[in-house]
Amino acid sequence: MKRRSPLRLLIAAAIWSTLQIVVWLGAAGGAVADPSDAQSTPQNDPVPNVAGMVIYKSTYPAAETVARVQNQLNSIGKVATTVDFAQTAQWVEKTLRPTTVIIGGNPKAAAPIMAAGQRAAIDLPQKYLVWQASGGTVFVGYNSADYVASCAGIDQSSGAVDGLRSGSASVAQAASGSTDPVADGGSASCSGSYLVQKTSNASFGDTVSRYQAAFAKNNQPTVLNLDQAAAAASAGTQIPPTQLLLTDDASVSVPLVAAQQTMGIDLPLRFLVWQDDSGAVHAGQPDIKVLASRHGVSGKDTLLDTAAAANNYLTNSAAGTGPG
Numbered sequence: 001m002k003r004r005s006p007l008r009l010l011i012a013a014a015i016w017s018t019l020q021i022v023v024w025l026g027a028a029g030g031a032v033a034d035p036s037d038a039q040s041t042p043q044n045d046p047v048p049n050v051a052g053m054v055i056y057k058s059t060y061p062a063a064e065t066v067a068r069v070q071n072q073l074n075s076i077g078k079v080a081t082t083v084d085f086a087q088t089a090q091w092v093e094k095t096l097r098p099t100t101v102i103i104g105g106n107p108k109a110a111a112p113i114m115a116a117g118q119r120a121a122i123d124l125p126q127k128y129l130v131w132q133a134s135g136g137t138v139f140v141g142y143n144s145a146d147y148v149a150s151c152a153g154i155d156q157s158s159g160a161v162d163g164l165r166s167g168s169a170s171v172a173q174a175a176s177g178s179t180d181p182v183a184d185g186g187s188a189s190c191s192g193s194y195l196v197q198k199t200s201n202a203s204f205g206d207t208v209s210r211y212q213a214a215f216a217k218n219n220q221p222t223v224l225n226l227d228q229a230a231a232a233a234s235a236g237t238q239i240p241p242t243q244l245l246l247t248d249d250a251s252v253s254v255p256l257v258a259a260q261q262t263m264g265i266d267l268p269l270r271f272l273v274w275q276d277d278s279g280a281v282h283a284g285q286p287d288i289k290v291l292a293s294r295h296g297v298s299g300k301d302t303l304l305d306t307a308a309a310a311n312n313y314l315t316n317s318a319a320g321t322g323p324g
Contacts (some may be wrong), residue, residue: 016236023113045137048262050295052147052188054168058130059177060137062098065130065138068175069102073128076167077106080125081129081224081246084255085264092250098132099257099264103224105171109163111237113148114228116160119195120152121228121242122272122286126168129265140176141265142168146188151195156188182262191293197284198314202277207283207318211245211271215316218310220247223268241275246313251289259297266291269311273318283318285311 017180035178049057058065066082073079078098080103089096101123110124145165146156154160173179201206209223215222221261228242248268271285292300 005121013166016029017099022278045133045135047139047182048260048295049183049186050140050141050197050262050265051148051185052144052185052190052294053141053262053265054144054172054181054185055126055141055183056172056176056178056181057176060138060141060175062100062130062132065140065175066100066102067173069128069130069140070104070169072174073104073237075101076171077090077104077108078124078323079104079188080226083248083268084222085253085266085267086107087256088248088250091256094254094285095260096254096257097134097261098138099261100130101264102128103131103265106163106236107231109167111232111235111239112160112240113145113152113154113164114232114239115237116158117149117154118239118242118274118276119272119284120154121146121274122195122270122284123151123242124228124244125226125231126164126165126171127265128168128171129262130175131261131264133261134186140172141183141262142172143170144185144188146183147190150188151190191287191290193287195284195286196315197282198315198321199280200273200283200318202281202282203318204243204273207281210320211273211283211314212319213246215245215315217317218249218314220249220269222246223248240277241273243273245271245273247271248308249310252303252310254302255295256292259300260295263292263297264297271311271314271318283313283315296307 016111085099086096224246226244
């Protein structure tokens, strides 16, 4: 695997100056997108049709909408991290319209889902994408509870998803100033090949450490290191050891967001380590090609091939199933 230049490390360090180790604690409280299948807002910006993505039109500017999402999340729980893709683009001398993903919420909404299906931790806490379209319309979107459940193999009618369903809508409504979504996510089915996973030959802790070492070797910053088991425990739910890690590679995230802004809901790159009830340790990540297909990204085959190979390298390194 080709290592990135020292310049990439400096850029990454400038964007993410400190390692975020977060225990997510808070107060109580694949179909392909078809851009032609869309409604129009008063600004004539099409409303994206992305499977499993609920979208609201904001009555506020992009920066204010981001702040409103953050304030709402902090009022019910916690913001785990915020990633500003337009800012990231500037560090690699590119330009993007305002596009920001805010990750966070109340673990009481997510804990029952992770207890029902541990793999759901790859998509939790909830992610809220705020973006300004070409005509100036500002949107707020999030993954529907049904989509998160589908990707983890959980029955969508399960009561475990109720808290996430109602909580996500409440946050988006408060942040956008709109009571009704302009897109409801439609079919929430998730591709069976969504998660690329390996069984690790090491302990849970060593597998997490191997991911971090592989990120460092690739000169990729760790954006978030989240103890999902501790988060669930804070909500009174016990799950086996589960750790979510996010890392960014601007050479991947920037061109994908430029191709389809909604792609920001599935970035930055995320990886999961979990120990199942039998004690086996697993490592995995969403298939970047499946994610791109969800958003209707086209003309990026070479980039996606490279990104998929790089992500597989990281997971193989963590699991001990390939060269590291």
